[in-house]
Amino acid sequence: MSAGYELLGARGLAVDLNGTRILHDITLAIEPGERVAIVGPNGAGKTTLMRALSGALPAAAGEVILCSEPITNLTRETIAHSIAVVGAGISLPFATRVDDLVALGRIPHGRGPSGASAHDRERAAAAIERVGAAHLVHRDVRTLSAGERQLVLIALGLAQETPILALDEPTAHLDLRHRMEIADLLTSLAGDETIMKTKRTIVAIFHELDLVREHFTRVLLVANGTIIGDGTPASVLTPALISAAWGISPERAARF
Amino acid sequence: MRTRRLAIGGTLLLVIVAVTAIGIGAVALTPGEVIAAIAQQFGISVGSPVSASTSSIVIELRAPRILAAIVVGAALAVAGGAFQSLLRNPLADPYVLGTSSGAALGAALAFLVPISGAAWELGGVQLAAFVGALLSVALVWRIAGIGSGEERIASVLLVGYAVASLLAAALSLVMLTSGANLRAIFGFLLGGLDGASWPRLAAAAIPAVAASLALALRGRPLAAFLLGDEAATHLGVNVQRERKITIALASLATGAAVALAGLVGFVGLVVPHLVRLMVGPDPRAVLPLSAIGGALLLLIADTLARTIGVPVGVITALIGAPFLLWLLQRARAGYAL
Numbered sequence: 001m002s003a004g005y006e007l008l009g010a011r012g013l014a015v016d017l018n019g020t021r022i023l024h025d026i027t028l029a030i031e032p033g034e035r036v037a038i039v040g041p042n043g044a045g046k047t048t049l050m051r052a053l054s055g056a057l058p059a060a061a062g063e064v065i066l067c068s069e070p071i072t073n074l075t076r077e078t079i080a081h082s083i084a085v086v087g088a089g090i091s092l093p094f095a096t097r098v099d100d101l102v103a104l105g106r107i108p109h110g111r112g113p114s115g116a117s118a119h120d121r122e123r124a125a126a127a128i129e130r131v132g133a134a135h136l137v138h139r140d141v142r143t144l145s146a147g148e149r150q151l152v153l154i155a156l157g158l159a160q161e162t163p164i165l166a167l168d169e170p171t172a173h174l175d176l177r178h179r180m181e182i183a184d185l186l187t188s189l190a191g192d193e194t195i196m197k198t199k200r201t202i203v204a205i206f207h208e209l210d211l212v213r214e215h216f217t218r219v220l221l222v223a224n225g226t227i228i229g230d231g232t233p234a235s236v237l238t239p240a241l242i243s244a245a246w247g248i249s250p251e252r253a254a255r256f
Numbered sequence: 257m258r259t260r261r262l263a264i265g266g267t268l269l270l271v272i273v274a275v276t277a278i279g280i281g282a283v284a285l286t287p288g289e290v291i292a293a294i295a296q297q298f299g300i301s302v303g304s305p306v307s308a309s310t311s312s313i314v315i316e317l318r319a320p321r322i323l324a325a326i327v328v329g330a331a332l333a334v335a336g337g338a339f340q341s342l343l344r345n346p347l348a349d350p351y352v353l354g355t356s357s358g359a360a361l362g363a364a365l366a367f368l369v370p371i372s373g374a375a376w377e378l379g380g381v382q383l384a385a386f387v388g389a390l391l392s393v394a395l396v397w398r399i400a401g402i403g404s405g406e407e408r409i410a411s412v413l414l415v416g417y418a419v420a421s422l423l424a425a426a427l428s429l430v431m432l433t434s435g436a437n438l439r440a441i442f443g444f445l446l447g448g449l450d451g452a453s454w455p456r457l458a459a460a461a462i463p464a465v466a467a468s469l470a471l472a473l474r475g476r477p478l479a480a481f482l483l484g485d486e487a488a489t490h491l492g493v494n495v496q497r498e499r500k501i502t503i504a505l506a507s508l509a510t511g512a513a514v515a516l517a518g519l520v521g522f523v524g525l526v527v528p529h530l531v532r533l534m535v536g537p538d539p540r541a542v543l544p545l546s547a548i549g550g551a552l553l554l555l556i557a558d559t560l561a562r563t564i565g566v567p568v569g570v571i572t573a574l575i576g577a578p579f580l581l582w583l584l585q586r587a588r589a590g591y592a593l
């Protein structure tokens with residue numbers, strides 16, 4: 001990548017929801033291939049940050065930069081070619097087979113009125129294979145377990161074939177083993193080369209600090225609507241910062 | 257591809273049923289006679305010459321009604337399928353935004369106006385029903401704040417229900433005071449294609465077909481709505497704009513269908529579900545196949561209706577309701593409702 005290329009970043013970003021300031025003074029820059037964990041207490045603004053970085057929420061001040069462009073200059077379609085967002089969960093109104101669901105991730109690549117093309121079906125199948133869910137292709141998504149469902153949602157994001165994969169709490173409601181498997185999978189996905197000839201960038205909201213230390217290259221610690229720590233897990237997840245973010249005593253914080 | 261095979265098979269079946277249905281009536285005609293009469297209309301002679309009376313029965317009396325059933329069935333099924341996808345609600349039907357009550361009230365008021373036979377023939381009631389349908393949607397649109405960015409799907413459905421209830425109450429009042437017109441109003445509520453004629457068909461078919469076609473061509477953004485508004489945004493869809501376009505087109509299709517046929521129920525609810533059982537939930541497959549399925553269902557129902565002499569709305573309810581229950585019972589593996 002040429003010098004000065006900025007994959008994803010924010011400068012002086014502030015975000016309001018229903019007239020209340022949720023985020024303020026957010027400045028960051030994410031490089032291709034980074035594995036970024038967004039951590040912080042409930043209500044700190046983690047999801048809001050992810051929504052703002054993916055252009056789903058407007059900035060009240062400052063700006064979001066995607067692929068070296070202010071995100072406000074980009075069309076929704078262009079954004080969808082750069083960043084895929086895996087939501088915290090999904091409720092489907094109709095019975096939907098896993099392969100049909102994952103094929104919806106090809107929507108930004110589609111042209112014209114006809115449904116998923118043979119190529120789209122192929123890319124969707126590859127994404128399902130990549131997350132190790134090939135045995136689930138013909139299942140109704142609504143009948144899957146929480147762990148299986150999360151794999152399928154990640155495949156849906158992968159099918160979009162974007163340089164950035166953002167995930168909102170991909171380990172929510174999962175047991176210990178499934179949380180570890182998801183963390184392993186994300187690390188492995190970050191090693192893949194994407195269509196932009198760079199390593200895939202992972203940005204994920206995570207709660208398990210042990211997994212964050214093990215699997216992520218960088219931590220954004222969000223508390224009270226702004227980033228209070230940004231750096232390697234070792235430099236950010238210190239007793240002092242954990243204590244400040246979650247409002248627990250330094251002695252207890254030292255246990256995490 | 258499965259969708260394409262079903263589309264081709266369905267269209268062929270529709271043509272066969274249509275030709276057969278034109279032959280059914282007080283004067284029975286063979287499919288050969290029907291085809292010859294239609295071909296003659298286009299200046300092609302097929303087999304023996306067609307008598308003037310046969311030609312008149314086929315072209316003037318039966319063809320408009322058959323085509324009306326096809327257009328109305330297709331429009332209702334496409335509008336229903338589109339509303340179900342957009343609102344993410346399997347219970348949504350074409351009338352979900354109050355169209356039915358608005359149309360019925362418009363038609364009922366038109367029956368009460370002492371207008372001359374000419375205005376009647378030109379479709380005064382149909383026009384009033386069309387305007388009523390669109391006004392009710394406009395009311396829901398305004399109250400629910402569609403396109404403002406603040407609306408919630410649940411509130412759109414609730415506002416639609418409230419507006420429909422209000423208009424239904426007004427309709428009841430009109431019916432109580434309607435005296436001799438009560439039977440005509442009741443007939444509109446039950447739905448029927450008895451009044452189909454070439455001018456009325458043309459007037460309703462143009463908006464109905466145009467809106468249904470436009471909806472079927474917009475399946476790609478509509479597919480993203482299956483995942484919810486936020487996910488649709490992340491898939492590159494302008495949610496606000498697509499919602500406005502879809503509601504406007506589906507309402508136009510519904511309004512035109514209701515103007516032509518009154519309140520025909522169940523077609524718009526059941527047909528898209530039947531199609532989903534075969535091809536999955538993607539509107540890019542569901543909407544075109546629903547058009548064919550809706551046309552087939554209403555054509556068969558209307559042929560039954562005119563053979564045994566009951567309103568077509570009664571037949572669609574009699575077929576549709578048990579059929580929906582049956583679907584719920586025996587949903588196929590992977591595509592359970």
